[in-house]
Structure formats: C-alpha cells, structure tokens
Amino acid sequence: MKLLTHNMLQCHVKGVRNGYPLRIEAQQDGGRFEVEVREAEFSADFLRHILPRLDWAALLEAAKALGEVAVGLPDAPPTDAMMHDDAFLQTFHRILLEVTVVEGELVCPESERRFAVKNAVPNMLLHEDEV
Amino acid sequence: DEPAGDGVWLLVYFVHRYLDFRRPEFESAARACGWPGAVEWRLPPWVDADAPGADKSPLWLVRAPSEELAARVVRRAILAKALLCPWGHGADLASCCDAVRAALADDTTKQTLRVAHYTSAQRAFKVQVEAFGAKLSMEQQLVRVNAFSFVPFEGSVSMRAPDDIFWCVEVGGEGANPSDERVKVPPGVVFARQVAVGPRQELLGKLDLKRRPYLGPTSMDHEMALIMANMGCCRPGTLTLDPFVGTGSVLVAAAALGAVCMGGDMDIRVVRDGKKGKNVFTNFEHYGMDAPCLLRADASAMPWRAGLRGVFDSIVCDPPYGIRAGGRKSGGRRYNERPYEIPKEKRKDHIASTSPYSLGECIADLLDNAAAMLRPGGRLVYFLPAVIEAYSDDLLPRHPSLDVVANTEQNLTMSYQRRLVTMERKGEGAEGGAGAADAARAARARTIAA
Numbered sequence: 001m002k003l004l005t006h007n008m009l010q011c012h013v014k015g016v017r018n019g020y021p022l023r024i025e026a027q028q029d030g031g032r033f034e035v036e037v038r039e040a041e042f043s044a045d046f047l048r049h050i051l052p053r054l055d056w057a058a059l060l061e062a063a064k065a066l067g068e069v070a071v072g073l074p075d076a077p078p079t080d081a082m083m084h085d086d087a088f089l090q091t092f093h094r095i096l097l098e099v100t101v102v103e104g105e106l107v108c109p110e111s112e113r114r115f116a117v118k119n120a121v122p123n124m125l126l127h128e129d130e131v
Numbered sequence: 132d133e134p135a136g137d138g139v140w141l142l143v144y145f146v147h148r149y150l151d152f153r154r155p156e157f158e159s160a161a162r163a164c165g166w167p168g169a170v171e172w173r174l175p176p177w178v179d180a181d182a183p184g185a186d187k188s189p190l191w192l193v194r195a196p197s198e199e200l201a202a203r204v205v206r207r208a209i210l211a212k213a214l215l216c217p218w219g220h221g222a223d224l225a226s227c228c229d230a231v232r233a234a235l236a237d238d239t240t241k242q243t244l245r246v247a248h249y250t251s252a253q254r255a256f257k258v259q260v261e262a263f264g265a266k267l268s269m270e271q272q273l274v275r276v277n278a279f280s281f282v283p284f285e286g287s288v289s290m291r292a293p294d295d296i297f298w299c300v301e302v303g304g305e306g307a308n309p310s311d312e313r314v315k316v317p318p319g320v321v322f323a324r325q326v327a328v329g330p331r332q333e334l335l336g337k338l339d340l341k342r343r344p345y346l347g348p349t350s351m352d353h354e355m356a357l358i359m360a361n362m363g364c365c366r367p368g369t370l371t372l373d374p375f376v377g378t379g380s381v382l383v384a385a386a387a388l389g390a391v392c393m394g395g396d397m398d399i400r401v402v403r404d405g406k407k408g409k410n411v412f413t414n415f416e417h418y419g420m421d422a423p424c425l426l427r428a429d430a431s432a433m434p435w436r437a438g439l440r441g442v443f444d445s446i447v448c449d450p451p452y453g454i455r456a457g458g459r460k461s462g463g464r465r466y467n468e469r470p471y472e473i474p475k476e477k478r479k480d481h482i483a484s485t486s487p488y489s490l491g492e493c494i495a496d497l498l499d500n501a502a503a504m505l506r507p508g509g510r511l512v513y514f515l516p517a518v519i520e521a522y523s524d525d526l527l528p529r530h531p532s533l534d535v536v537a538n539t540e541q542n543l544t545m546s547y548q549r550r551l552v553t554m555e556r557k558g559e560g561a562e563g564g565a566g567a568a569d570a571a572r573a574a575r576a577r578t579i580a581a
Binding site for chain 1: 421442
C-alpha cells in the first residue's frame with residue numbers, strides 16, 4: 001500500500017462518524033510490520049496534479065508512523081516554489097508513491113477496527129454486520 | 132477543396148478491426164495529446180460518402196493542427212496503422228499518378244508538401260506498397276513502385292534505414308478477393324509520405340496476453356484494453372482507477388499509456404494471492420511498469436474518505452455482469468431473516484459473505500462513483516452488455532453529471548453485444564455538477580429505502 005492509497009481510505013463501518021485517517025500499525029499478534037521502497041517513475045506533473053487532492057495532515061501522520069524511511073515532509077502543505085524544487089519533489093515522490101507498506105494493519109481512529117495489509121494490499125472489505 | 136484556414140489534411144490509415152472504435156479512439160488519443168477542439172474528419176475524395184461501405188474506409192483524412200501533434204496521436208492509437216501525408220490520390224493507379232504529377236507541377240502545393248526537402252539528395256528513401264484486402268506479387272508491387280518513378284527523388288534508395296518512407300496504398304484493387312469483407316469499401320489509390328506509424332507492432336507484441344505471467348478466464352484482451360485506456364485518455368501525469376481490477380489487464384494498458392494506476396477488487400484471491408506465486412503485481416513487474424495501488428474493496432461501497440472528490444482522471448473497467456463472472460457486493464448474510472453476527476474470536480480472518488449484485492445496481496453505483504470521484508473533464512469508460520435486438524440508445528444509463536461522448540458496439544454473438552460506453556464528467560460550473568450528482572444519489576437512496 002502506497003501512502004497515496006492510504007490518503008484516500010477511511011473506515012466505513014456502520015455507526016463510525018470519523019474513520020479518518022487510519023493509523024498504520026504493526027499487526028497485533030505476530031507484530032509484523034514491513035515497509036519497502038518500491039521504485040516508481042518520477043513525474044513532477046503527477047505530483048503537482050495530485051497535491052490539491054491530498055489531505056496533507058494525514059499524509060504527514062502516515063509518514064511519521066513509518067519512521068526513517070519516510071522522513072522529509074514539511075508540516076505545512078508545500079508551497080508553489082517547493083512544487084518546482086526538484087530535491088523536494090523527489091522526497092515527496094518517494095514518500096507518496098514509492099514507500100510501500102507490505103505488511104501491517106490500518107486502524108480506525110474511532111472504532112479501533114483493524115484492516116489488514118498483506119502483500120501490499122489493504123483489505124477494506126467490511127463484514128456482513130458492519131455495512 | 133484543400134485545407135481552409137489553419138492546419139493540414141493528413142491521412143490516417145486504420146487497421147480493419149473494431150471499425151466502430153477507430154475514429155473515437157483516435158479522437159480520445161487526440162484529446163489526451165492536447166488537440167485543440169473537435170477532430171474534423173473527411174473521407175478521401177474518391178469515396179462517395181453515400182456509397183455502401185464508405186464508413187468502413189480504412190483511409191480517413193483528418194485536419195491536423197500540425198504534423199507533429201497528429202504524429203503523437205497516431206503513436207498511441209492502437210487501431211491506427213500509420214499517419215500519411217498524401218501527395219496525390221485517385222480512384223485507380225493512373226489517376227493517382229496524375230494527381231501526384233499535378234501536385235509536383237504546382238509551386239504552392241510543392242511548397243506545402245516540402246517536396247524539395249523530401250526529394251533532396253541528402254535523404255535516403257524507400258517506397259512501400261500496401262494492398263488493402265489483397266495480396267500483391269513482387270512483380271505487381273514493382274509495377275506500382277515504378278509507376279511513381281517520375282517523382283524527382285535525388286536521394287538514394289535505402290531499404291534498411293531510409294530517412295523517408297513513401298507509401299502506395301491501394302484499396303480494393305487488383306488481386307483483391309471479392310468475398311473478403313475488407314474489400315467491400317470503395318476502391319482507391321494513394322501515394323503518400325509516412326509521418327508516423329501506430330503503436331501496434333510495439334505495444335501489441337509487448338502486451339500479448341499469451342505471454343503474460345498471470346491471467347484469469349476474464350482477462351481483457353490486450354488490444355481492447357488499449358482501446359479502453361485510450362478512450363479514458365490515460366496518459367503520464369494522470370491517475371486511473373479500475374474498481375473491478377481482476378488480473379489487471381485494463382490497468383496494464385493504462386500504465387502502458389503512462390497513467391498511475393489504482394485497482395480495487397472484491398476478490399482478494401484474484402488480486403493479491405493470484406496463482407502459483409503470480410499475481411497482478413507480477414504482470415506489472417514483467418513489463419517493467421510501476422506497481423499499481425491495489426486494494427480489496429467493494430465497488431458498490433468504495434472506502435473513500437469523506438469529502439474526497441475529483442481525484443481520478445479516468446475510471447476504466449469491465450464490470451462483472453454475470454456472463455463470465457457474476458457480480459457480488461458485500462452484505463451477504465446480513466440480508467438473511469436473522470442477520471448473521473460474527474463471533475468476536477472469528478472476526479480477524481473472517482471472510483465476509485457476499486450477495487449477488489445486479490446489472491442495474493452495478494451500473495448505477497459505477498456512475499455515481501464516477502460522478503463523485505472523477506475530476507471535471509475526467510472520463511468513465513466501461514462495457515455494457517446488450518441484446519442486439521432490444522438495444523436502443525434510450526436504454527443507455529444516464530447521469531446528470533456525466534455526458535456520453537462515445538458509445539461503440541462490439542457484437543459477440545448473433546444476439547449479444549457489448550458496448551464500450553465513454554462518459555465525461557461535466558465541469559464544476561456546468562449544470563449537473565457535483566451538487567446534482569449528490570442530489571441524484573440521495574433521490575435514488577430514498578427510492579431504494581421506500
């Protein structure tokens with residue numbers, strides 16, 4: 001799961017009022033938490049295009065949860081000047097599109113419902129009694 | 132009768148496949164390349180527009196803002212064989228030669244065609260003979276090449292590495308088999324300079340399903356997937372969603388055209404687990420494409436965060452209609468007389484049951500999702516199954532926020548067809564923007580509740 005995906009997802013369990021953003025955590029039992037950097041083609045156009053549609057605070061929080069592999073984002077959304085600065089764009093690209101959560105869990109901030117991420121695919125499907 | 136105003140009339144040479152899709156695909160590819168305004172077509176002058184089979188003509192004139200832009204379009208349109216700059220055309224070889232002679236005799240035309248440049252001593256060239264719907268012997272091909280020997284080429288002939296390739300394209304002429312479906316088009320001959328060739332050789336070979344590591348019974352044919360991705364205007368810098376990703380064929384095509392890809396599927400086994408250690412990611416790796424964003428989710432209730440709108444540039448998919456793979460949505464045993472509650476200890480690895488998902492519901496959800504999640508101008512491309520006898524355009528699902536821009540048919544059997552529907556998200560300012568979409572959704576929810 002790339003952080004771009006994480007930025008778009010929330011917990012939709014019936015009755016949950018604020019299921020966003022999902023916390024990224026290690027799996028409860030085995031404690032497995034794996035993050036990889038999977039190379040992706042850099043496109044400054046794509047980054048500039050997607051920026052206005054991102055929730056910056058959620059991206060920042062997710063990056064912090066992943067630790068060293070995802071450091072370098074500013075606290076406030078990047079300025080126009082930064083979006084034309086190659087060094088910054090490279091960092092932004094890596095964190096949004098290359099850093100991949102391979103194993104872990106996504107946790108709803110309100111209900112603590114846990115969604116598993118396995119082999120880089122989050123399972124967002126709800127149980128019968130949650131819809 | 133030549134170009135009025137700006138632009139230049141160039142000839143697109145199409146393959147004789149998916150006839151209905153050829154011009155819409157070009158038009159979408161044109162849009163993806165930033166073509167200004169609508170694409171203007173014209174049949175070659177020797178074709179009577181009212182003649183039977185005229186619209187099946189493999190050759191179409193297009194008014195291009197520039198050669199360079201049209202070349203970029205053709206290089207991504209999978210149904211285009213080549214883009215040609217005609218030097219002359221006629222109903223047969225003799226009249227075609229006369230037309231080329233007349234062009235060479237006219238100073239203005241000579242200048243427009245840049246004849247001096249393309250015939251100069253510095254440029255190696257070759258002439259390639261194409262017989263549409265016919266097979267010509269070497270001798271017959273030579274007759275055609277020699278017929279154009281009056282063209283004052285000063286450069287040398289190079290079969291291997293020519294700077295310029297000239298095409299003699301003959302439609303329905305000598306050697307054509309009259310029972311061949313392809314020759315039921317008005318005959319004609321064109322002599323033209325090649326501007327660009329289509330991506331068929333490169334892309335169809337590369338993406339051939341037969342050589343793909345991970346496949347399923349419903350994997351979309353790679354040629355059709357590329358048409359779909361073109362209809363969706365997939366290109367670098369854009370984000371494409373396939374909510375029914377399956378083995379990922381549609382997204383592979385979107386990625387081939389440069390889009391960043393996201394895919395959802397109800398069935399985790401198909402997407403993540405795959406077969407024999409191969410899954411959707413394996414296909415992308417195989418082609419050297421970036422891994423797509425994948426998630427397990429229900430297309431009838433995508434898990435997007437509240438307030439997320441207009442994030443996708445295109446949604447391209449082949450929804451599961453129950454012909455080869457039935458549609459499912461979440462809920463399942465929830466709808467039993469006594470709703471099923473999952474015991475606490477079983478929640479963690481619980482595999483939720485699903486319930487059938489009807490065609491109507493599936494499309495309504497797809498259109499709603501598209502209206503909310505496409506940016507203004509973004510495109511929804513999807514297949515709609517239809518009974519040929521019963522289909523009429525009135526039956527096409529509509530949405531207040533989406534305009535139909537193309538609706539092309541592919542007959543599968545004598546009685547069934549599938550239609551590739553392309554819709555475009557209206558602009559925010561336009562009537563039926565986001566507000567209307569939300570209102571339509573609320574109205575439907577009320578109807579269903581009642």
